[in-house]
Amino acid sequence: MIKEFRNLNGDEIREVKLYLNSLEKNDKSIPQIKEEFNTKVYNFGEGILFFFKDNKVVGSVKVILEAIRHLRVVYIHFLTVANNAENEVHIVSELLTSAINIGKCKGGSKILLGVGNEKILKLLNELGYISSYNSYKMKLENRKTTSEPLELINLSAKNKEEYLNVFNKSFSDMPHGCYYEMEDIEKYLNDNSENRYYLVRDKNKLIGFMNIEIENKVGSFDIGLCNEFRGVGYGKRLLETAIYTLNAVNVDKVTLNVIEKNSIALNMYLKRGFVIDNILSHWIEIA
Incomplete structure (x- = not known):
């Protein structure tokens, strides 16, 4: 039963x-x-x-x-x-x-x-x-950054509405995307760990978000761009910004999780020097 x-x-x-x-x-x-x-x-x-x-x-x-x-x-x-x-x-x-x-x-x-x-x-x-595709954990060997970082704005009570809007515009339409509500953002604001949450800005425009997680000196990140800022070079710059930020807090290892179906992101990470560390899960499309 x-x-x-x-x-x-x-x-x-x-x-x-x-x-x-x-x-x-x-x-x-x-x-x-x-x-x-x-x-x-x-x-x-x-x-x-x-x-x-x-x-x-x-x-x-x-x-x-x-x-x-x-x-x-x-x-x-x-x-x-x-x-x-x-x-x-x-x-x-x-x-x-x-x-x-x-x-x-x-x-x-x-x-x-x-x-x-x-x-x-x-x-x-x-x-x-x-199985239709996999999700991977990747790690980076060469952590020397290749461009100047984008401007980061810490998530705060004042900009939480903007963060929510940018997050959903950046992530809800991606493979394995999700949609957040304000209570999810409130949890970020009340997070007392080493994790960090940012809006990303360039030329006075909010273009995406970046989240950093740190545990036992291992740093990982999630990044996303609003649809209108994709395909014009911001993806690589945002990736370098994440690496730069983790370097600044002296983590021993830089990692990320990626879905194989998100081929644009996976190929960008591979070209940057990330290597597949292990398979996190196999995914089956049922319907």
Whole structure:
């Protein structure tokens, strides 16, 4: 039987805790699990599905539902099966069918499945699902910048509306794009980590955004340009600006994540000297 997290009783939630901690070799508490799952990303538990057999969890899947409203896209990920579970193909099939049905019922017209586990990928292959493209983590060896950086403006309470507008204009129409609302930007403003969030300006025009993440001396970034500023050389300059900014905070490593389907970005990174470090996930276009 497949159940949504939001409909589980106390005993079932305790079984979820045992399953997840065994699978992830972790020790999350029930309050931590609830905090993770009861968010708008998964429509407050509706998009978190568990397969129960004999009152035990034998599989799970997560369905990102927040992109449906603006982009009509459903992202399915973190499909799992218990170690030594019987009828693994059946479990995967039932979980995926339920995930797809939820996405369609919510109005999703495009459904994408991301898989990072090779065992799960093989089970999906048995069901006829074949990977369409990959997402990669890339790293940069030569960090010497080749151009002057663009002007960066720190995200603030005063410019948060502008940031939201620029972010959505820059990112919502990209492969695997997303659409932010003000509450997402408020989380950035309340972020007390080393992460940084910027508007990018040139000649008094806001042209895009840049986000920097720093963890354990490893720096990564997201960059985006508003549609009207693409194809005129700003992409390379924005890339150099990101590298320049990470160099300035003395990170040991510069990395980024990219979707293979975003061929323009991938080719730009390869030409700049980024190399593929590893495959993050395989993506299957379901609908």
